[in-house]
Amino acid sequence: MASARQISGPCQAWPEDGAFIREVLDRIGDKWTVLVVSTLSAGVLRYSDLQASIPGISQRMLTQTLKHLERDGLISRTAYAEVPPRVEYELTDLGRSLLEAVSAMADWAATHHREIAGNRAVSERTGVGRGRASAGAARE
């Protein structure tokens, strides 16, 4: 999910259920949310702790992700007005419940990733999913 979030009008399908699925998927679908949440499962952590625990993340993305998570009530932020500023982040109960749900997904992934990888490899050889993955030189 990259662009198109509020631009195109009527996108919410799923006849009866709702659009909150997309709301949630937009959250856990981005590169860092799951990493941050799973890292916070360890307990209370400071900004720099998170940055250190999550190798590839930039300040920009860490801050943004934390804000989104805080806004949705998945984590709590506690700032101490000290001379060396200290801010602690912690999962809320809601955040922990999300972690459980995500873990279920991870469980599924762990169970089937081999099968998926296998199918992908076969498709590679038979030239099925030649859409844009690998294939190397489509036109460039």
Added chain:
Amino acid sequence: MASARQISGPCQAWPEDGAFIREVLDRIGDKWTVLVVSTLSAGVLRYSDLQASIPGISQRMLTQTLKHLERDGLISRTAYAEVPPRVEYELTDLGRSLLEAVSAMADWAATHHREIAGNRAVSERTGVGRGRASAGAARE
């Protein structure tokens, strides 16, 4: 997940588990996969059926999503060499298992979306998650 895929080196965190979580999240995280899969839960459908059943989708995205799903073995594609071309798509067992997992997520979403929406509304008023969502006119 826009840029940074193979450029910055060590991005896969999650100490022990693995990176297939991201593999899966990259798949269900995009805007259309879940919609297509859930639509296909109805049974065998043709290309045009899918396009008609999923309001906002473009041919490009439908084709691309279908290819990815086929490549991963989540759906099967059957083309009939007839004069009016006919192609039918159907969920595989693997695809159905994904649907179950996604339904679990949807379940969680349905259970907590009110709470999340509430938190978000409060943060809106107290000006917490002023990162980039809503806020309307931050500077533009």
Added chain:
DNA sequence: CTGAATCCCGACGGATACTG
């Protein structure tokens, strides 16, 4: 009818510099 190819804008997100 089922795609494939192309154009193009805007969002995602990394790097860097600056502030309290």
Added chain:
DNA sequence: CAGTATCCGTCGGGATTCAG
């Protein structure tokens, strides 16, 4: 230490057009 602001490249994905 904990962010904020800005620049800018990359990529997602909608619209359109062409082909089998």
